[in-house]
Amino acid sequence: MTPVVRIGNCSGFYGDRLAAMREMLTGGDLDYLTGDYLAELTMLILARDRAKSPDRGYAKTFLTQLEDCLGTALDRKVRIVANAGGLNPAGLAQAVRTLAERLGLSVQVAHVEGDDVLPRAGELGFGAAPAATSSVGTPLAANAYLGAWGIVDCLNSGADVVVTGRVTDASVIVGPAAAHHGWARTDYDQLAGAIAAGHVIECGAQAAGGNYSFFTEIADLTHPGFPLAEIHADGSSVITKHPGTGGAVTVDTVTAQLLYEITGGRYANPDATLRVDSIELSDDGPDRVRIAGVTGEAPPPTLKVSLNSIGGFRNEMTLVLTGLDIEAKAALVRKQLENTLTVKPAEMQWTLARTDHADADTEEAASALLRCVVRDPDPANVGRRFSSAAVELALASYPGFTSTTPPGDGTVYGLFEPAFVSATEVAHVAVRADGVRTKIAPATETQELADVSSPALPEPFPIGSMRRLPLGTIAGARSGDKGGSANVGVWVRTDEQWRWLAHALTVETLRELLPETADLGVTRHLLPNLRALNFVIEGILGQGVAYQARFDPQAKGLGEWLRSRHIDIPEELVS
Template identity: 40%
Template sequence: MSEPVRREPLVVASFSGYYGDRITALDEAMAGDPIHVLIGDYLAEITLAGISARYRKDPTQGYADYFVRQVQPHLPAIAARGIKLVTNAGGLNPRGLADVLRGLIREAGLSLKVACVEGDNVLDRLGMLQAAGHPLSHLDTGEPLSAWGRTPISANAYLGAWGITAALREGADIVLCGRVTDSSLTLGPAAWWHGWQQADWDRLAGGVVAGHIIECGPHATGGNFSGFAVLPAITYPGFVMAELAADGSCVVTKHARDGGAVTTDTVTAQLVYEIQGPMYLNPDVTVDLGDVRCESVGPDRIRVSGARGAPPPETTKVAIFATEGWQIVSWAFVTGIDVDRKLALLRAQLHSLLAGSVDQLEVTAFGTPAAQPESQAEATVAVRIAACASERDQLTEEQFFLKLNSLYLWSVPGFHTDSGAERALKPQRRIEYWPALLHVSQLSHRVTLEDGRTLEMPPHPQAAPAVSQPVHPEPGRSATDSRRAMQRAPLGRIAYARSGDKGGNSNVGLWAAQPKAWPWLRETLTTDMLRRLLPQAQDLEIVRHEFPNIRAVHFIVRGHLGRGGSTNLQADQVGKALGEFLLARQLDIPVELLVDDYAGERAPAPGRPTAAPSSPTAAVRS
């Protein structure tokens, strides 16, 4: 069964950006504006490792179980309105999730067809692949997997969009995937709707860009946005939508009833999020982001165009995880004057006290006491105490918590813990990440349809060696700067930022809030300046790129997150707050560029709701 080619834009609405996202989001999407396709992204890299333990204990598990609770009330409306639903909630067990949904569909007397996309799980083939000459080398270090010395608990290759497209062409109403790329959830339906072919490079590239923008839901409507202060109804920002045209361009928007806003800046924030540079490698197309443009075409409507495509790489990423010991975290507080000396003594006491029982200890102070505190809280610094060890017994209550609790009478004045909080008594498993590459010829990308038929998705016939990121030379300083009036101020007075993670690397994009600030921002944000603004990066490799069309400078800070967020002892494990830290750093900025408030594109405020629906069912519109 093949759907006819459509020419009107395909309307895709997001309802999940990660496993644990707002559970009412599907209710909100179903109660919102008319849509053709719903997409739900549940699989951050660490999520697969987390659900693998349940899957090993119970082979009927291994998927995002609360997706079932989200979708069950809406199955009749999905059927009545002809909406397609595509999600990677299948995790490690798309077939198991398909069986559950089919049972619910039968109970409801519906005729929805469910398909599942598999082939990403290569855990059981790791030994065979290595024996056949595929070293699964670490993307950052180049070491072969055989040098790791750990037993993997999960290994999932990133599949592309054509399995989703094939399922929709065969009449599937719901497509359940494992580890496909996040953007595949959008690209697959777009290729089905518009009849795109495998060599429609620019169109496919546009579909990937649209998918990248909407994959994180409220990220593009004001969530985690540096300029949140100027947005309306930001208390409860809605989930994002995209209208994909046949030429690959799209209009990013949102449900009119929902809070938040869609502006060029909220879209830019997602464009620079978790990328490796201008060349965005995808299993279906290599996307050149260098010419992508964002322009406002109406309230909460941003047109995104200019993506260019080329054949995809002949390799795809494989996310491999293994257990690596245990970790535990507790908090304490220090109040009063001489905080620096108090913290130095507390650190020395903790290292002495825990020596021999932990392998690694990190003691981090948060905040600075007010110069004239009006309350005890304003005179207090929070202290995070994180430890890891190879064996669980090294972090038991006796070995960790009781030692920490013994400090009350002999540590620094003003030391205390929160006796009302839950005690840190149970160590947690540490999961180490190994990102590798695998040739696409080694994958078995397949679709199982409602009637039991299986379709094999062969590797792209034009897949080629991966292209390298372009090299952008460091800018020189303008001679006119010496004649400009300058003022010491936070970088956030003229710029926005968004940061994320790629394994052990942090990425951060910073862009000018106003066009007039772009030349100065571009010249100022050199690699050397980033090292000054980010002291932790002094000895790390930094890669810098420019995106003039969106007024952005983008950096990759290699190794900033160690071996990856899952084993990183920092509180900000995956670098989500790095961009905001950089915006808080002060430097000399031309006075004429400074603004009193975040003054990028201000969104209109037509009186949208700011609160959540009173109940999940209250917002549902069948």
């Protein structure tokens, strides 16, 4: 085995750049190419797809990519690992074989299954399995997050392509690294190092400058390249990208991605728990960042389960309020609509976005948006009965009444709920290319997940002259969804800035800067090695992404909102 394995990634979500697979295969040397196609919302989409036909339930774009690239991968001896199997990994594996036969290619295709625990949902305490026609509140999908050892078995048996169902995002990278280096299941430091590298590259171009706070510093972000990890036998790695591709890989772009959708100092995976607080980053040359010093611990005894169900039906109307008396106009139309509806929806949520400007030079700049979202188990209560009632007010309400939404029927919305099950209750199975089925035993050594003891705060930065500026003047941020909660990671780039940030950005200060969080549970975690704070905000996304509790349902912009808020910053820290 070579001392370093090069693992590239070509997908961060279902719908990512189709051309990325070809770009990664032809842009430079790789040993493995991986793809992450699954997210909490994706599982609901695939579940509804599978409900229409049992032959569906996987990411069809993966087949589109393979049709163009499978021959190239085989010629270059690049093996492919992807979780595109979704709810039907066996079906996708067979579809890949059918595609290869049509293309005249000889390929060994294996898959990993066992994550689907929906048939045992009632037994495991997750609610009854659905009938042929799904009903509101009934689980459509229940999938345990598996680890990397099924992938390892498939690769060790000679598979060219391995497709999985719901494994953790990092597992598609950990599997190839563990197979290549021959790691044992108790090599926790090495496995944790691969988890860190996997967490960085699994979200595609984000590691190369996509969704990056200081994006104006990147010379060319027109078409950022996708990342790859050079993973060493000791678990250390270098994050980089193919030569000549756009974007940039820097300590800061890697820091941003490490903070994405985590909690505190421990990041649990089924194969090891990564100590995020142990990670050390250093510049290794242009577009090269070294990850070292990573320590790992035994995994927890339970696996996370993603439960997706139909929550009911929703509808919304957005009204435009222009010019003067915005608050009074909003109050009038709200009172009118609520009094008009003879049957009230179970939920009725109003949001006024004050996008208007005084003395504006365009009508659009003079306008605010009033949004009314309704939800109900009965589609009739959020359908035309609601939307037509809003439209009927057009000539009887506030001056300048107009809307951006026509009357229409309600649509289905989903609910996400996390659950946990003992790893011993889940049948993790590797199905090799020759059809041999290998049961992957759960970890024999486990450790209950617990919070890391809070590290000591650094010495406070001496307070002198202060300037009222946006926090983002010196701090970057990355935010995302964690079920119904969200995380916001905030980092700075110098030790002096860290000394200020660690003391200045408290939970209380965050609540002041983000009033939406005032009545929500907020936990702060310190990550001194990354000069970062991570906040977990409970319940801000309601019952998950598909519930659409706020206009940014995945909290992707939450960090940028925080960066835009003004705070007193020492003048010496502002370059």
